[in-house]
Amino acid sequence: MNMLEVLESPEHSDFSRMFRERRFLKNNMIFTPEEAGNQIFVVKRGRIRVFLADEDKEFNLAILKEGDAYTTHTRASLQALTDTTILVSEMQTFGRQAADSPYFSLATLTVLGEHLRNTLNIINRLAFKDIKMRLCDFLLQEARDKGEENRAGVVVSTGLSVKQIADFVGSTRQTVSTLLNEMQKDGVLTRLSRGKYVIHELGELENGASSSQRPTMVRRRAD
Amino acid sequence: MNMLEVLESPEHSDFSRMFRERRFLKNNMIFTPEEAGNQIFVVKRGRIRVFLADEDKEFNLAILKEGDAYTTHTRASLQALTDTTILVSEMQTFGRQAADSPYFSLATLTVLGEHLRNTLNIINRLAFKDIKMRLCDFLLQEARDKGEENRAGVVVSTGLSVKQIADFVGSTRQTVSTLLNEMQKDGVLTRLSRGKYVIHELGELENGASSSQRPTMVRRRAD
Incomplete structure (x- = not known):
């Protein structure tokens, strides 16, 4: 499921209005856990590295590409791997609207479910291999x-x-x-x-x- | 948030009707990844161990207790730690209904979000400590x-x-x-x-x- 296509389709203009565009240059940080933000975003262009940071080590969780969605309320950091454009909305605003839309509720569930599956794959790797x-x-x-x-x-x-x-x-x-x-x-x-x-x-x-x-x-x- | 209280309240009887009760004796398996099920359940009584299984090792992810919710579509296994009763529904049925209910969409999002946070804590532990x-x-x-x-x-x-x-x-x-x-x-x-x-x-x-x-x-x- 590609949330970008949905956001760009005319019939979901109610939703796209909740999102604003933000640009990041290659290598710039998009989000760090020190920020208290709770946002949902969709990658419009570029690639984003999702990782955990320790004092002197990093561990990569995923690379987001065009169309992928993510939320910022976890302990993961986000960095632009290339020049990147995202469409971003406050989770609270989005949640209020999404609650009225079967499509967006299920889309968000699917996104979270995929991230959960990805993290379980990683734990499997770390614990057993x-x-x-x-x-x-x-x-x-x-x-x-x-x-x-x-x-x-x-x-x-x-x-x-x-x-x-x-x-x-x-x-x-x-x-x-x-x-x-x-x-x-x-x-x-x-x-x-x-x-x-x-x-x-x-x-x-x-x-x-x-x-x-x-x-x-x-x-x-x-x- | 305790989904059990919600399921047991009269105003959500539409939902509770979608859930059926299942009982498991202490130490019995509730779900293994070999089963293709995609269900959502709430713990009514007892405690459930969520774990990843390798050929000869296991890694614990969480212990679910009364009121906790979980979905079975991941690679995790579930075992009753005590005599346990769960309320279970097919995800598809639940998803259709939940899509019409702001409350249940948000509840499910919250549950998934919490599990995601838990798995990131575990990865942090495994990768850095x-x-x-x-x-x-x-x-x-x-x-x-x-x-x-x-x-x-x-x-x-x-x-x-x-x-x-x-x-x-x-x-x-x-x-x-x-x-x-x-x-x-x-x-x-x-x-x-x-x-x-x-x-x-x-x-x-x-x-x-x-x-x-x-x-x-x-x-x-x-x-």
């Missing part, structure tokens, strides 16, 4: 979400530096760089350009991402 | 959420075994047991009974939970 498994899992998810098949395999354009990928899997630039080189040597993938990889063997990534190399146990539960 | 910090952070949050002050300090009734606490912080029973014993020896807390602790020094937990022992740096950002 070592760095190499997490990297395989991350690349696999990127390939499934936005990979494009060609003769050599599946092309994934992450648009991310190695450091930024490291901040997705909770590791350092050096470690992730070493792992990517190993995977290239093993014929799993080839680096095409910054952040762009062709994955030759999705199956290898699947094996690498699964939390155990042992044969899968059949789990039984009491009925 | 070692086991001891996570344990301090976990106890601190329990104390803040449901601690009761008495002369000796703040009494926290987690209702959890040491193994279950370990599954909240991503560690083993042995490690968490050792850490709790150390904290007792250091006078930070005293174990009263299974899962029940009195915390003498909340400040010690705060120090232990912060990700750095160094003085907090003042972070500056370009405006």
Whole structure:
């Protein structure tokens, strides 16, 4: 579901009036948890990094792209990865209006539900997998979400530096760089350009991402 | 916000009719991700453990109690910790009705928003903190959420075994047991009974939970 298309359609002009446009230059912060804001926004143009910040570390949660929606009331920080334009509304204003519109209630529920699913995927990765498994899992998810098949395999354009990928899997630039080189040597993938990889063997990534190399146990539960 | 009170009030009988009662005995599974269900439920009685399951490990996400709401469409598993009664509805049916009711749309948004906040807290813990910090952070949050002050300090009734606490912080029973014993020896807390602790020094937990022992740096950002 793309909220941008909805906001730009004439029949929802009541809603679009509640949103104002804001622009951010590449690398500028859009929101930090120190701000007490409670806003909902839709990305009109550009890409936004959603991350948790510790005193001297960062952990990436998601990259928002055109059409994605997000709310600012969490502990996550938001940074423009490219020159970015967002449409933003106060959550309170939006909530009052959305309550009267089945469409927007469900849209907002869907957005929150997707973010919840994403965070559970991340917890799964952090709780059960070592760095190499997490990297395989991350690349696999990127390939499934936005990979494009060609003769050599599946092309994934992450648009991310190695450091930024490291901040997705909770590791350092050096470690992730070493792992990517190993995977290239093993014929799993080839680096095409910054952040762009062709994955030759999705199956290898699947094996690498699964939390155990042992044969899968059949789990039984009491009925 | 307690959705149970709402469901039990006469003015929302339209809604309560969409929910049916289901009972589970202690330790029984209420939902596993292998089931394709997409339901929303409210806890009427009992306590439910929400967790991620790997082949041979588990990671606890939350304990639901009376009045809490949850949806089953994620990868999380649900287990009755005590004899439990839930009121359950198909999400689709609920969504159609809720779309017409400002109250239920907002209630559902609030529930999802709270779960999202909880998962971000967990990611923060996993990404930035070692086991001891996570344990301090976990106890601190329990104390803040449901601690009761008495002369000796703040009494926290987690209702959890040491193994279950370990599954909240991503560690083993042995490690968490050792850490709790150390904290007792250091006078930070005293174990009263299974899962029940009195915390003498909340400040010690705060120090232990912060990700750095160094003085907090003042972070500056370009405006």
